[in-house]
Amino acid sequence: DAKTTQPPSMDCAEGRAANLPCNHSTISGNEYVYWYRQIHSQGPQYIIHGLKNNETNEMASLIITEDRKSSTLILPHATLRDTAVYYCIVRPYSGAGSYQLTFGKGTKLSVIP
Amino acid sequence: DGGITQSPKYLFRKEGQNVTLSCEQNLNHDAMYWYRQDPGQGLRLIYYSQIVNDFQKGDIAEGYSVSREKKESFPLTVTSAQKNPTAFYLCASSSIDGNNEQFFGPGTRLTVL
Numbered sequence: 001d002a003k004t005t006q007p008p009s010m011d012c013a014e015g016r017a018a019n020l021p022c023n024h025s026t027i028s029g030n031e032y033v034y035w036y037r038q039i040h041s042q043g044p045q046y047i048i049h050g051l052k053n054n055e056t057n058e059m060a061s062l063i064i065t066e067d068r069k070s071s072t073l074i075l076p077h078a079t080l081r082d083t084a085v086y087y088c089i090v091r092p093y094s095g096a097g098s099y100q101l102t103f104g105k106g107t108k109l110s111v112i113p
Numbered sequence: 114d115g116g117i118t119q120s121p122k123y124l125f126r127k128e129g130q131n132v133t134l135s136c137e138q139n140l141n142h143d144a145m146y147w148y149r150q151d152p153g154q155g156l157r158l159i160y161y162s163q164i165v166n167d168f169q170k171g172d173i174a175e176g177y178s179v180s181r182e183k184k185e186s187f188p189l190t191v192t193s194a195q196k197n198p199t200a201f202y203l204c205a206s207s208s209i210d211g212n213n214e215q216f217f218g219p220g221t222r223l224t225v226l
Contacts, residue, residue: 043117043203043217044156087155099144099163099207100171101215103155 003027003089007059011056012082018075019108022088025069030092033064034101035073042101045086047073051093078111085109117141117218120136122164124223126198134189134221136204142216145187149173150201150220162187163209189224198225 011017023085034049048055048062050071052091055062061074073081087106092098119215128134138145139170144163148156162181176195181187187206191198201222205215 017171019141040202041220041222043205043220044215049214090156092163099146099161100158101156103148103157105155 001103004104005091006086006088006104006107008105009110011110011112012078014080014113015077016095016112018078018082018109018111020073020075020088020109021070022073023070024088024090024106027068027090028092030095031090032072032093033060033062033068034089034091035060036089036101036103037082038087038106039081039084047086078109080111080113083109083111112113117204117206117216119202119221121216122219124219124221125139126223126225128225129193132191132194132198132223133224134191134202134204136187136189136218137185138152138187138216138218139185140204141184142206142218143184144206144207144213145181146215147177147187147189148157148203150203150204154218156203159173159189182221200218 020095032049036044038044048060051060064071085108087097087103138226139198146161147159150156157173160179162168178190203220203224206216
């Protein structure tokens with residue numbers, strides 16, 4: 001079973017920031033938070049990951065709460081091409097279970113023109 | 114271009130026939146994975162391999178078999194013992210150190226008639 005909880009769907013206006021929440025209240029100390037997205041009928045694409053500090057790359061920002069029980073993925077200026085299912089995943093950085101990505105149902109983000 | 118290739122994109126088979134899905138990568142990754150995705154669901158791990166000539170069962174290995182004779186290739190055979198083989202099959206690969214972010218292929222959609 002997935003160790004994360006995400007809303008099933010969200011809408012966002014084109015050009016606005018998309019904020020996708022994820023709850024992971026049972027996260028362990030050695031587990032990272034990963035985000036992937038899947039555009040319809042394609043393979044998932046890695047977006048970003050983090051442990052406890054906020055992270056930013058060319059695609060998105062990841063904000064992790066201080067207690068690490070939840071996080072938010074931020075797409076700063078959503079475009080129509082960002083319409084996809086977004087998966088929040090927790091997994092150990094190394095050792096047992098580190099090779100497995102456990103996908104839940106994710107959040108279907110629809111970017112509206 | 115470096116990446117993962119899966120062929121064909123669409124595959125049709127009659128019930129009771131075994132079918133082998135191909136997955137090739139030129140990313141020099143040690144680890145490779147097979148996932149299955151059903152409509153509206155997340156991905157579920159079938160098998161994974163961390164090194165040539167070795168592989169491990171994932172969550173739903175029953176009715177499937179794999180081989181890893183070469184680093185670049187990780188074919189998946191869907192056998193007649195798999196009760197519900199119609200699904201979207203995704204192959205991925207990763208390094209085995211550091212982030213080991215998984216890179217996914219475009220997928221093969223298998224329909225068993």
